Amino acid sequence: MWLSTIAVLVCASLSNALSCNLSSDLLKEIRSYQGTVDQIINATTQGLFKGKTYDELAYFVDKFGARQAGSQVLEDSIDYLLDLMQSTGYDLDNVHGENVTIPHWIRGTQTCEMLSPRKANIPVLTLGGSVSTLANGFEAEAIVVKDFDELDRVSDKVKGKIVVYNNEYITYGVSVAYRSKGPSKAAKYGAIATLIRSVTPFSLNTLHTGQTAYEDSIPKIAAASITREHANMFQRMQDRGDKIVLKLNIQTQNLDPVTSRNVVAEIKGSRDPEKVVLVSGHIDSWDVGVGAMDDGGGAFISWYALRVLKALGLKPKRTLRSVLWTAEEPGLIGVQAYGQAHKDELDKHIFVMESDEGVFTPLGIEYVAGDEGGCILEEILKLLTPIDATQAKLVEFAGSDITIWRNILPTANLLSRNENYFWYHHSEADTMDVLDTAALDKATALWASVAYILADLNKDFPRQVPKLNIVLPSVLHV
Amino acid sequence: MWLSTIAVLVCASLSNALSCNLSSDLLKEIRSYQGTVDQIINATTQGLFKGKTYDELAYFVDKFGARQAGSQVLEDSIDYLLDLMQSTGYDLDNVHGENVTIPHWIRGTQTCEMLSPRKANIPVLTLGGSVSTLANGFEAEAIVVKDFDELDRVSDKVKGKIVVYNNEYITYGVSVAYRSKGPSKAAKYGAIATLIRSVTPFSLNTLHTGQTAYEDSIPKIAAASITREHANMFQRMQDRGDKIVLKLNIQTQNLDPVTSRNVVAEIKGSRDPEKVVLVSGHIDSWDVGVGAMDDGGGAFISWYALRVLKALGLKPKRTLRSVLWTAEEPGLIGVQAYGQAHKDELDKHIFVMESDEGVFTPLGIEYVAGDEGGCILEEILKLLTPIDATQAKLVEFAGSDITIWRNILPTANLLSRNENYFWYHHSEADTMDVLDTAALDKATALWASVAYILADLNKDFPRQVPKLNIVLPSVLHV
Numbered sequence: 001m002w003l004s005t006i007a008v009l010v011c012a013s014l015s016n017a018l019s020c021n022l023s024s025d026l027l028k029e030i031r032s033y034q035g036t037v038d039q040i041i042n043a044t045t046q047g048l049f050k051g052k053t054y055d056e057l058a059y060f061v062d063k064f065g066a067r068q069a070g071s072q073v074l075e076d077s078i079d080y081l082l083d084l085m086q087s088t089g090y091d092l093d094n095v096h097g098e099n100v101t102i103p104h105w106i107r108g109t110q111t112c113e114m115l116s117p118r119k120a121n122i123p124v125l126t127l128g129g130s131v132s133t134l135a136n137g138f139e140a141e142a143i144v145v146k147d148f149d150e151l152d153r154v155s156d157k158v159k160g161k162i163v164v165y166n167n168e169y170i171t172y173g174v175s176v177a178y179r180s181k182g183p184s185k186a187a188k189y190g191a192i193a194t195l196i197r198s199v200t201p202f203s204l205n206t207l208h209t210g211q212t213a214y215e216d217s218i219p220k221i222a223a224a225s226i227t228r229e230h231a232n233m234f235q236r237m238q239d240r241g242d243k244i245v246l247k248l249n250i251q252t253q254n255l256d257p258v259t260s261r262n263v264v265a266e267i268k269g270s271r272d273p274e275k276v277v278l279v280s281g282h283i284d285s286w287d288v289g290v291g292a293m294d295d296g297g298g299a300f301i302s303w304y305a306l307r308v309l310k311a312l313g314l315k316p317k318r319t320l321r322s323v324l325w326t327a328e329e330p331g332l333i334g335v336q337a338y339g340q341a342h343k344d345e346l347d348k349h350i351f352v353m354e355s356d357e358g359v360f361t362p363l364g365i366e367y368v369a370g371d372e373g374g375c376i377l378e379e380i381l382k383l384l385t386p387i388d389a390t391q392a393k394l395v396e397f398a399g400s401d402i403t404i405w406r407n408i409l410p411t412a413n414l415l416s417r418n419e420n421y422f423w424y425h426h427s428e429a430d431t432m433d434v435l436d437t438a439a440l441d442k443a444t445a446l447w448a449s450v451a452y453i454l455a456d457l458n459k460d461f462p463r464q465v466p467k468l469n470i471v472l473p474s475v476l477h478v
Numbered sequence: 479m480w481l482s483t484i485a486v487l488v489c490a491s492l493s494n495a496l497s498c499n500l501s502s503d504l505l506k507e508i509r510s511y512q513g514t515v516d517q518i519i520n521a522t523t524q525g526l527f528k529g530k531t532y533d534e535l536a537y538f539v540d541k542f543g544a545r546q547a548g549s550q551v552l553e554d555s556i557d558y559l560l561d562l563m564q565s566t567g568y569d570l571d572n573v574h575g576e577n578v579t580i581p582h583w584i585r586g587t588q589t590c591e592m593l594s595p596r597k598a599n600i601p602v603l604t605l606g607g608s609v610s611t612l613a614n615g616f617e618a619e620a621i622v623v624k625d626f627d628e629l630d631r632v633s634d635k636v637k638g639k640i641v642v643y644n645n646e647y648i649t650y651g652v653s654v655a656y657r658s659k660g661p662s663k664a665a666k667y668g669a670i671a672t673l674i675r676s677v678t679p680f681s682l683n684t685l686h687t688g689q690t691a692y693e694d695s696i697p698k699i700a701a702a703s704i705t706r707e708h709a710n711m712f713q714r715m716q717d718r719g720d721k722i723v724l725k726l727n728i729q730t731q732n733l734d735p736v737t738s739r740n741v742v743a744e745i746k747g748s749r750d751p752e753k754v755v756l757v758s759g760h761i762d763s764w765d766v767g768v769g770a771m772d773d774g775g776g777a778f779i780s781w782y783a784l785r786v787l788k789a790l791g792l793k794p795k796r797t798l799r800s801v802l803w804t805a806e807e808p809g810l811i812g813v814q815a816y817g818q819a820h821k822d823e824l825d826k827h828i829f830v831m832e833s834d835e836g837v838f839t840p841l842g843i844e845y846v847a848g849d850e851g852g853c854i855l856e857e858i859l860k861l862l863t864p865i866d867a868t869q870a871k872l873v874e875f876a877g878s879d880i881t882i883w884r885n886i887l888p889t890a891n892l893l894s895r896n897e898n899y900f901w902y903h904h905s906e907a908d909t910m911d912v913l914d915t916a917a918l919d920k921a922t923a924l925w926a927s928v929a930y931i932l933a934d935l936n937k938d939f940p941r942q943v944p945k946l947n948i949v950l951p952s953v954l955h956v
Contacts, residue, residue: 204907
């Protein structure tokens with residue numbers, strides 16, 4: 001996940017108290033899917049596919065490891081999936097890659113040595129997109145600020161220094177601003193580099209990376225994360241009046257853009273094949289950890305749902321399309337290319353789903369849709385009672401990549417028990433250990449059930465979406 | 479803390495149901511200390527010393543960082559404390575260091591590259607005391623076992639391989655056996671190195687070190703920890719039939735032993751100065767993290783308790799002695815030297831306390847003492863009601879260093895809410911962030927109160943200790 005959890009921040013005030021008045025025919029139609037949903041749930045949680053989503057994902061991440069945008073490993077992993085999806089026994093329709101030109105940024109040297117008040121190695125993890133320091137780094141004094149307000153107050157002391165943001169974690173949506181905007185805000189006052197306290201509510205001396213976003217009109221300065229523990233140490237040192245001197249060396253490279261691919265697979269619709277219900281996750285990851293959680297889980301339930309439906313012989317009226325977006329992490333690149341390539345068909349995209357907040361025990365879905373749509377989703381989710389995943393929750397944004405369509409078509413996000421998502425996010429701790437085989441089975445069942453019913457209902461899902469009361473953040477690239 | 483939590487393992491069946499019959503005079507005497515205890519609690523939690531234990535410790539660890547046995551930093555930190563304890567305003571009595579010859583083991587290169595089934599860097603952290611691999615490491619196949627039983631079952635496949643212990647964490651006392659005994663058990667079957675899953679109940683890809691213990695009669699092989707996540711990955715690979723090939727390079731040095739010091743400070747007794755109540759923690763740490771928790775907190779409450787008593791003008795009848803043990807981590811070296819140097823006075827050691835399981839919100843004490851002693855401790859702990867730390871819990875072992883005296887005199891350990899101690903233990907995550915200023919204040923109050931009363935009661939604390947129903951583990955060096 002990139003920045004989408006800003007949704008968590010802004011949706012708190014939304015009310016879910018829908019006054020539903022669906023026709024009895026529609027209610028009857030939705031309820032008629034209970035047998036199909038039970039069949040899907042049985043297949044994934046007890047039958048042939050029990051444990052398979054986890055096993056497929058574990059094999060995949062063990063085989064490829066991290067899949068950073070621009071890397072050959074990402075492309076190899078895409079080739080592997082394209083082969084797998086159309087192999088005997090999987091037999092998905094129309095499996096293909098759709099070319100996307102993506103950036104190719106790589107991290108190089110990343111070292112920080114504290115020279116004063118004592119000598120110590122300070123682990124740093126360069127932020128995605130960061131520029132380099134001087135070729136051999138530089139020595140400079142550090143100044144610690146707790147937030148942007150404090151930065152403004154001490155702006156006359158920033159010039160020539162390394163700004164350390166010791167921003168307390170509040171929510172991801174609030175705190176990620178230091179990672180995205182911190183470098184340019186500090187550079188505006190003459191800072192020569194920035195170190196950002198890792199954006200996480202919990203740390204075992206854990207470094208978290210993620211994309212930074214420079215303002216065009218301001219000099220670009222190197223940016224790396226430090227651990228919460230070291231940020232607090234610097235804070236204590238400064239509070240005591242100690243002078244903090246660091247030698248920081250950050251080297252990065254922006255190589256030539258490369259061609260990557262969004263991975264597409266389908267179950268062709270039986271009645272309206274040109275109409276699409278899309279389920280998605282992203283296939284790229286950061287270069288730390290192995291991207292099992294972000295977003296291996298989301299990507300795998302999104303194609304494995306189709307594999308389960310196919311094996312059960314369930315063919316909906318509309319086309320069910322699974323898309324695994326490439327290059328989400330550097331800024332929703334894959335989805336934007338898809339939007340361009342398919343711009344003439346977007347009006348045939350009936351409903352778009354994404355899972356990119358980790359796949360933990362599923363609770364239901366978060367959605368952006370109008371009242372009637374909300375009522376339909378609530379009815380559909382009731383069918384998931386056997387796995388206790390019945391919530392349908394209206395939010396301002398759903399998903400990460402798919403937020404680019406937030407204002408034009410209905411979207412939804414997997415809602416799961418992901419309280420600790422940001423403990424692992426964009427860190428070396430994003431591994432298979434975060435995931436649970438039973439949770440993945442249930443999520444595949446939920447994903448398959450909801451997508452299938454939406455693709456199979458007699459009438460198209462209502463297209464209207466609620467007006468957004470806030471300005472879309474520019475960092476969302478929409 | 480080194481290995482003492484074996485106590486946690488073996489003490490579960492102990493009953494605390496004492497039938498107490500203390501004399502009314504003794505009860506009255508103990509209860510007469512309520513005012514003193516209140517005074518101590520007020521001073522540390524609201525008055526002059528509020529927040530001071532934390533601040534002193536934070537300054538200390540920020541100034542020195544890790545204090546590994548054998549390092550110059552440890553000696554510098556000892557010099558600093560000796561100076562501080564006798565400086566104006568602190569004024570502790572008889573402040574001095576007592577020389578101890580300690581080992582000087584240091585870690586060097588520690589790299590592990592997976593060559594098959596794919597190339598990847600595997601982070602490793604050498605175990606304390608480990609020998610080196612060949613000068614440039616070696617390539618070898620790995621074999622994963624879940625426990626010693628499985629090792630025995632596959633013993634004919636171990637020769638020439640690297641044994642990976644993927645031991646599930648049960649309790650520290652149980653699971654640490656893989657760290658201490660695993661290398662020799664694998665070497666017995668011809669293994670050429672061992673990688674041990676870090677001994678922890680929770681991981682963010684976190685490495686944990688700690689001392690290993692070779693058997694004399696078996697060839698010594700290099701030993702390092704890997705993360706729980708990588709141990710599980712190796713397990714999955716082996717279960718799939720993948721051949722795992724690693725290039726492991728571990729370099730360590732056993733340098734000449736050095737002279738370190740146990741740090742001693744006192745409040746001289748007014749009536750029986752030759753009699754001693756001892757409070758302690760250890761001053762050395764591992765070389766990862768900064769030893770704020772293990773055992774900075776225990777060491778600092780153990781001398782700061784005396785500083786508070788001194789400032790309050792509280793001078794007990796017997797001598798109160800604070801000892802900060804050196805070189806606990808490589809095997810309780812400092813305390814054993816003290817035992818030798820003071821062997822003729824041990825019969826004057828009335829009661830010995832240690833905190834080495836982290837200083838979290840205190841609940842009371844764990845003790846090894848006879849029934850009458852237990853009853854006295856229960857009465858004393860009732861006085862700690864204002865900070866809700868009234869538990870007196872009989873255990874088989876108390877403390878870490880001081881377990882060497884478990885059979886000859888009464889001992890006690892700080893009991894605190896330390897559920898997550900082993901998340902941080904012996905890792906880079908052992909920093910000030912683990913500690914809480916209010917918890918340290920309460921622990922100092924508890925420590926000072928109990929030690930003061932035991933040193934001041936008219937009659938000596940009863941000397942008998944319960945017979946131990948199990949054989950003392952040889953790894954405890956007793």
